[in-house]
Amino acid sequence: MIRILLIVFSVFILLSGCASSSLYSSSISDKKNNLIEKLNPPESFTSRDLKIVAIGDSLTAGVGDESKQGGYIGMVKKMLERETGLKEVTLSNFGIRGHKTDDLLKKLSNEEVISRVKEADIIVMTIGANDIMEVVRGNILSLDFEPFRNEKKNYEDRFSDILSTIRKHNTEAQIVYVGLYNPFKLMLPELTEIDIIIEEWNNSSQRLIQADPNSNYVPVDDFFSRESVDKLLYKDEFHPNKLGYSLMADRVFNAIKNEEINYLSSE
Incomplete structure (x- = not known):
């Protein structure tokens, strides 16, 4: 009788051990599967393309960039490709x-531009410096605040x-406007009034940009207002150089990246 009880008890212990081993193996398997899922997120998260359209003046054209990277917007494209893990970043400049x-x-009435704008996820622009330059040229012998402030009203309407x-062509794209800086800092240092004019025009642009909930104003005038501004300008003393x-690019990239993180996390 005792022998029979010992046999039954031994079988019970053996079966219990097998069951525990099975549960442990199942737990390990579940953890492994969860890890694989985390290491391999849905394709929709990693395969999204990003389309950027850049519009505007010589800063967006990259004039003065000795490195031939395409100025700030070319650098931003490379930064996005390196940092965000997107499948492809395309740029139409x-x-x-x-x-x-x-x-x-x-x-913006050109058919090709309209087509690209319609497809864009992000639209980046620099504009306004040549509007100010035109006022300077037209009033070079009697520069004061009045002609700039009169033209600012027209600038606001056009902006x-x-x-x-x-x-009208794209209601969802993020718009990034890069503000003005004083391009005459080295050429015409005696025209300190230009700093005030730049500030006033930037304030107007910022106000109009911020009225759109999916737009960002990126200031850059603080870079070019320092005493070391000559280190940030090309040899023409007007356009930025590679460092400028x-x-x-760093500021534009951060503005875009913050919006993209919010976009991806909401998908």
Whole structure:
């Protein structure tokens, strides 16, 4: 009788051990599967393409970038490709040297530009410096605040039309506007009034940009207002050099990246 009880007890212990081993193996297997899922997220998260359209003047065209990276926007493209893990980042750059706000409005009526704007996830632009330059040229012998402030009203109207035109073709893209800096800091250092003019025009642009919930104003005038501004400018003493563009690129990239993180996390 005792022998039978010992046999039954031994069998019970053996079966219990097998059951525990099975549960342990199952637990290990579940953890392994969970890890594989985390290491291999859904394809939709990692395979998204990002389409950028750049519009505006010589800064968007990259004039002065000795490294031939395409100025700030070319650098931003490389930073996005390196940092975000997106499948592909495509850039359509329509920046043209010398363009003013009225030129950009005409450019936005071009069929190719319209097509790219419609498909864009992000639209980046620099505009306004040549509008100010035109006022300087027209009033070089008697520069004061009045002609700049009169033209600022026209600039605001055209800037507003630019934003409206973009939104007519694309209601969802993130718009990033890179603000103005004083391009005459080295050429005409005695014109300290230009700093005030730049600030006033930037305030107008910022106000119009911030009225759109999916737009960002990126200031850069603080870079070029320092005593070491000569280290940030190209040999023409007007456009940024590689270092100047890289500082601009950092801020534009951060503005874009913050929005993209919010976008991806909501998918």
